[in-house]
């Protein structure tokens with residue numbers, strides 16, 4: 001599981017994340033949903049032990065991320081918002097190298113798992129091409145394969161659907177649902193309401209570094225009614241006010 005406990009991050013004087021608490025249970029797919037700059041990536045980087053919280057802490061399975069970051073990191077798989085990949089390796093070489101880093105014993109079993117993962121993600125055909133020729137979607141997928149090769153119990157995906165076509169997004173959803181049903185704890189971030197709705201069991205809406213609402217999509221819709229701030233966020237996330245204005249304008253012209 002993931003347990004964020006009053007996480008706070010202050011960059012010099014700017015508070016990017018403030019007193020943020022939430023839990024994601026094993027078997028659950030949870031979305032941090034919020035506009036750009038709301039603190040999603042910063043929150044994830046604190047959970048991953050990549051960024052030290054100014055205040056608060058987090059537990060990842062049985063480990064505290066502040067006092068026991070090494071054990072916590074071992075059980076996590078992470079796809080960053082903008083993965084930095086070794087362009088001069090082939091996809092297969094990269095996954096193989098990642099498997100070495102995790103000290104997964106070489107041999108037939110590991111080979112089989114790598115092939116399975118690449119096939120599942122639909123990048124097996126390109127696995128002998130250099131990563132530098134990969135499209136954005138393929139780069140995401142190879143990055144996802146690298147994040148999953150050590151079978152992490154906790155999976156953190158930062159805007160993983162960005163730059164991926166609907167088919168790729170469906171594949172990722174399928175894989176994540178499967179892993180969750182095997183007990184993985186999955187946290188994703190997105191600024192797109194639709195994606196959170198389609199891919200996740202529960203959603204936490206974050207704005208200016210603070211959790212403003214949490215629940216299933218149905219619960220959130222019920223909460224949003226009549227509550228102006230939440231309603232506004234929903235509109236922003238669904239491309240609301242501007243889209244409405246554009247539609248009105250077009251309506252007037254035609």
Ligand SMILES: Nc1ncnc2c1ncn2[C@@H]1O[C@H](COP(=O)(O)OP(=O)(O)O)[C@@H](O)[C@H]1O
Nearest residue numbers: 011014016034035036037038039040041042043
């Ligand atoms: N290293 C940093 N130094 C200063 N400000 C930062 C740093 N990282 C992020 N921020 C700021 O913190 C806020 C939240 O950023 P981020 O967590 O990346 O948001 P999101 O992922 O929701 O788009 C933004 O205003 C961003 O500019």
Ligand SMILES: [Mg+2]
Nearest residue numbers: 040041042081
């Ligand atoms: Mg981000």
